[in-house]
Amino acid sequence: MVGKIDKGWKELKAEIVNTDKCCLCGACVNFCDNLVMTPSGPAERGTLCSERTTCRDGQGTCYNSCPYTGSDIIPISLLDRWVHDLPSRDENNEFNHDVLILAARYAGQQPATGFHGGGAEAGLLIAALRAGMIDGVITSHVTSDAPVIVDDEAGILKAARGTPFTNAPLSCIARAIADGYEALALIGSGCEIQALRKMQNHPAVDLEVHDLVSLAIGSFCFFKPKPSKFTTFLGEKGVDLATIDWIGHDKTPFKYDIRAGGTTTIVSLNELYDACAKGSCLSCADGTAGLADISVGVIDAMPGWSVLIVRTARGKQVLKAATQEGLVETRDLNAVLKENVLDVTRNKFFFAPISAIRDEGMDLKTFTFQAPAIAKRYKPGQFVVLWLPDVDFFPMGIAHVLNDDIEITVQRIGEGTSTLFRKHVGDTVGIRGPYGNGWDLSDDDYLVVGGGVGIAGISNALDDLVGRKKRVTAILAGRTSDHVFCEDLYDGKIMQVCIMTDDGSAGAKGLATDPIEQIVKKHGIKHVITCGPEAMMKKVVDIANKLGVPVQASIERKMKCCAGLCGTCCVGENNDVTVCKMGPVFDQDKLARIAGFGSYKKS
Incomplete structure (x- = not known):
């Protein structure tokens, strides 16, 4: 109980x-x-x-x-069943409940300007207010000290034209009760809606909240700036938080326009993420507010429109009222966009049991997971996302696929990987995927270069090439013998396994790049692929370019949505190339257009 x-x-x-x-x-x-x-x-x-x-x-x-306490007692799956009135999880339903996904935009008489995306939330909320389904709306913005409750159409329109970042909307629940409100709508991101649902259903803290908030509108959110960090970040760019008129996407993909005091400052989403994201964002896996009645999102590829995900009977009732009142216009999403939205909307995280753990060396372990669905769909070079609830959320390459099992080699770096290292056989870890484009392995003669934990990233390619009897040479490198592994798996199966260590404790003393030119010329290599520290990969790419040999590298960036929607992993000349969707594997031409390639380090 x-x-x-x-x-x-x-x-x-x-x-x-x-x-x-x-x-x-x-x-x-x-x-x-x-x-x-x-x-x-x-x-x-x-x-x-x-x-x-x-x-x-x-x-x-x-x-x-707090949404992040007692998650073992009230997990998100239990909240999901409560909110959507589910007796138990239906494994045959990829969403675990019915959803309706549409493109929508505000269609009321007031000018549709200054909204984020299509401003559909304004039309939905006005329709709910007119129909008596709500008597007010809790709105909040990162630029404001406290949330406010608006209970007229003008207030709703003004709120919808503010900033896309909500801030502490639940802090005014008690005040709303005292002020006599009985049926409020609340706008919030995934974590805020999760907190609302916990308050509404927790027997210890209900306190009238269940009946008070009758409509939850979720906003797509893959990260949100912490107000204190955001103030500092803006100050460094000469922007005063108090003077901001509008924050949103205009015509620049994966960037925010910040309008303040008559000037516009443009910042990239990944720059904002690195500087300002809340710590809780790093472990959040709910980018589309899955516990909301209706979720509303903005996608750069669909200017002037919002994406609606309608999940509950209440949400469908509100959408019907909004369309009948002429306040919201809807249309179908095109197939590509719909698939991208589906990628982040499906309940694709499942908790896979660990069936084996193997020590590979200093701060390196290989975990074997029972994941038949992923093993079946996986292509060499793709990645999966591991999730440790309330701790961390990180992309990882797959080293090997063994029938229904997958092997993932992990280097202990921070809190998330340290937590994973404390897991035992039989424990479970959240996992979803696979994502990304994978290696092009259509040639016949390959040199495969792996450094450190990046050896795992090229092992899947080696498995595929060996299985198809291609001509392959491998360079496996690390700082010491403790950082080189898997060499015994390919000895005798490929043309040559060259081991390199910085200190000479295994193989030859030197760098991964030292023998490349000789090997390419000796074996007539037609293609090079590489995975490892980015500084190493940059040298591999430079040497391959010098020799006129095509080369691919698998790069790493911080990732959230894994569907090319959120922008946190963007690279490229215009910062509009999504590593999660267009990568993680890039050829030499695309790598040449990635500013700073060779200097990125995992943190």
């Missing part, structure tokens, strides 16, 4: 706030006079909370309200 957790602010601060896992949804400050929301997150007004472990007779409302 689901019940309260006897923890409070002391534990919330230690577990969530101080570890940068707070999403700043505002849920924790609602029913506590001693907590206040700040640009950096929740904070105490005084000392009462620090003096007491819990509150309300042992029930820490702040702790129980």
